[in-house]
Amino acid sequence: MCELLALNFGMETSLQITFRGFQKRGSCNPDGWGLAYYPDESAIIIKEPITSTQSKLATFVSKYSEIRGKIFIGHVRKASVGNKGCFKNTHPFTRELDGKQFVFAHNGTLRNHDSLSSQYFTPIGDTDSEHSFCHLLSEYKDKIGSIQKREHFDCIHSILKAINERGNFNCIFSNGEYLFCYHDRDKYKGLDFVERIAPFGHVELVDDDWKVNLDEEKDTNQHGYVIATKPLTKEVWKSFESGELIVLRNGLMVYSSHRTSLEMRILQTIRNHPTKIEIQELVSKLKRPFDVICRQVQVLHHHDLIRQDSRDQVSADHKNASFFTNSGMNGIISCWVGKRDINN
Amino acid sequence: MCELLALNFGMETSLQITFRGFQKRGSCNPDGWGLAYYPDESAIIIKEPITSTQSKLATFVSKYSEIRGKIFIGHVRKASVGNKGCFKNTHPFTRELDGKQFVFAHNGTLRNHDSLSSQYFTPIGDTDSEHSFCHLLSEYKDKIGSIQKREHFDCIHSILKAINERGNFNCIFSNGEYLFCYHDRDKYKGLDFVERIAPFGHVELVDDDWKVNLDEEKDTNQHGYVIATKPLTKEVWKSFESGELIVLRNGLMVYSSHRTSLEMRILQTIRNHPTKIEIQELVSKLKRPFDVICRQVQVLHHHDLIRQDSRDQVSADHKNASFFTNSGMNGIISCWVGKRDINN
Structure with missing residues (x-):
């Protein structure tokens, strides 16, 4: 009933997003549109419970140049559960947990959402989506706290996956640091992603629901992903697996x-x-072209996850450039690629 | 350091608000502007950490006709505590408590705000204001829950008042149902209000900081208040008392x-x-002109707090129209005017 969009980049970027509001499908107008982004640790949410083409x-928003950040979440909604035309039922939703501002958007329909327990958060509106968000955050608070x-x-x-037991469930959410994208176990509606690595010219991502214009990016350290219900360009997008996070x-x-x-894999x-x-x-171990490996190495280097040996006589993008992981980042690296295998 | 504005009406109204951004005071540009309103139980917050005149x-927003609701909170900020130019430090702030969306704005500066305890909420930004909001809501949750x-x-x-012990503290906040307005104990900056009762023509509320255009209101049941740091019209505004809520x-x-x-007083x-x-x-007991009493009676009647005797042969605005309180509203009426004095 809803379409999802998300973008995450390594460096702040600016985009213009046009909510096209299913405009090509006469009989199926959406009941809301929304965009969230993080200009800093806090999120800005712009949304309305009306057809975007009438808004x-x-x-x-489609012309506003100040929509900047590293994380963006977009949503267009066709009401399934919950009253139509209410702000309180329009995605994305937000809550603060432990000083992080979480933002959440969902598509699909859940059964018996009222019975989803939520100790710390209470829905303001009537949707299965906001109920599942409150449940998710309460579980998150109890079981995780901060990601270590x-x-x-x-x-x-x-x-x-447990929420998904109750029906169709694709969701995208963020705490301002991580962007989480989950695809329904029955592959409801679909969820696809494409990697985007600089340099790239002006990019237009477009389908019936939205058009996203990404500014030209010359900084070769820029790197990111676009996630959407359906591919938005003619490139080859990859599909999420059933139940994949x-x-x-x-x-x-x-x-x-x-x-x-x-x-x-490179970091590991x-x-x-x-x-x-x-x-x-790395090229020989991972069996991928030099260019592909080298660009990823530059990105990891840019984020200070790896360090080049200071004795190297070559630049960081040379085939003989040598790297080790930044010991100051050991905690987060273990979090992402698992603990070091001491037998390796 | 900041200027506050709030409006509350009995019926949904539409307004256009122009943030004038201290534009007449060259040396004192604000570091942010924000507007919150409740189109339903949820709040919409529009804000930016830049001078409104550059935004x-x-x-x-100043031309947008879809800003509708019964509760509005506006804020312009000159940074005192917290980094300038951050979204996370820009008012109004919001949190959900027990399914109600609270919105909060403050002016003044508090000392030692880091030591304000807050069990259930954590600031996302750095301001004394957001700290005091988190503290207030945590206390609210522990001591009140829902207003009974x-x-x-x-x-x-x-x-x-306890927060006010730490410095200058004017604040305006809402849970989507009630609008709370508190004035600093030392009358810092000032806080004034004016009553507005229909019918009224197009109203322009204006000072150096903002201009608010209220649509013409013909429905005689419309009634409300405007609260601001300084009077916005040439009418006689009333000042808040020191430490008044x-x-x-x-x-x-x-x-x-x-x-x-x-x-x-009429309801009581x-x-x-x-x-x-x-x-x-009522006119004779309360010693106020008939017109004044009669209009307030119509408003109370409109909100179903009082009922006209069905045996009356006159319309509800006649001097002989007779009223009693709606017994279905006894709970809320006692909440507002205290318990019935059984000796009365």
């Missing part, structure tokens, strides 16, 4: 319940290598 | 720590009268 605010280890992602995945941070895919991203390989490792050795 | 969003009796307002007043609901002043509003008089009471008798 002056949506028109304004890889098992915390597994735990979030379990909470989401993907977690992004700073434009890196740091967790998936079903796959290991190339950037995490560098971390598990007993000494520093050269890019050409 | 395209503020310009859009007049002592709950007294309790909120005590919480606010005023609470509004549906455009009625249902509580004040320092005064009893005419509407509550009708409630305490052993039988039904005519408007002319």
Whole structure:
């Protein structure tokens, strides 16, 4: 009943988003549209419970140049559960937990959502979506608190799978640091992603529901992902697996319940290598083209997850450039790629 | 350091608000502007950490006709505590408590705000204001829960007075039902209010900080209050007393720590009268002009707080129209005007 969109980048970016409001499908107008983004640790949410094509605010947003951040969540809604045309039922929803502002959007329909327990949060509106968000956050508070280890992602995945038992459930949420994207176990509606690595020119992502214009990006350290219910470009998008949770941070895919991203395989390989490792050795171990590996290495380097050996006589993008993980980041690296295998 | 504005009406109204951004005071530009309103039980918050005169969003808001509700809270900020130019430090702030969306704005500066305890909420930003909001809500949750009796307002007043011990503290907040307005004990900056009762033509409320255009209101049941740091019209505004809390609901002043509003005096008089009471008798008891009493009676009648005797042969605005309180509203009436004096 709803369409989801999310973007996460390593560096702040600016976008213009046009909510096209199913405008090509005459009989199926949406009952709301919403956009959330994080200009800093706090989120800005702009939403309305009316067809975006009738909304002056949506028109304004589509031209507004100050929508900047690293995390964006978009939603268009066709009401299934909950009254139509209410602000309180319009996605994305937000709550503060332990000083982090969480934002949540969902598509699908859940059965018996009233019975979803929620100790710390109470829905303001009537939707199954907001109920599931309150439940998710209460579980999150009890079972996780702050993300310190890889098992915390597994735990979030379990909470989401349990909600999914009640019906169709795709959801995207963020705490301002991580972007969590979960795909329904029955692949309801679909959820796809594409990786975007700079340099790229002006990008237009477009389908019946929205058009997203990403500014031209020349900084080669820029890197990120776009997630959407359906592919928005003619490139090859990858589909989420049934019941898959993907977690992004700073434009890196740091967790998936079903796959290991190339950037995490590189990070893991560098971390598990007993000494520093050269890019050409990564290429040979991971069996991917030099260009592909090298660009990912630059991104990891940019985020200070890895350090180049100061004795290197070559630049960081040379095949003989050698790297080791930044020991100051050991905690977060273990959180993403698991503990070091001491037998390795 | 900041300027506050709030409006509460008995019926939904539409307004256009122009944040003028201290534009007449060259040396004192604000570091943020914000507007919150309740289109339903949920609040919409529009804010930016930049000078409103430089903001395209503020310009859009000033012309947008869809800003409708019964409760509005506005704020312009000159940073005192907390970094400048951050969304996370821009008022109004929001949290959900027991399924109600609270919105809060403050002016003044508090000392040692980090030591304000807050069990259930944690600030996202750095301001004394958001700290005091988190503290207030935690106390509210522990001591009040939901407002059931007049002592709950007294309790909120005590919480606010205790915060005020730490410095200058004017604040305006709402749970979507009540609008709470508290004035600093040392009368810092000032806080004034004016009553507005229909019919009124197009109203322009204006000073250096903002211009508010209220649509023409012909429905004689419309009634409300405007609260601002400084009077916005040439009418006679009333000043808050030092340390006064005023609470509004549906455009009625249902509580004040320092005064009893005419509407509550009328309601109390009708409630305490052993039988039904005519408007002319209210006029004689309360010693106010017939027109003034009659209009307030119509408003109370509109909100179903009082009922006209069905045997009356006259219309509800006739001097012989007779009223009694609606027994179905006894709970809320006692909450506002205290328990019935059985000796009366």
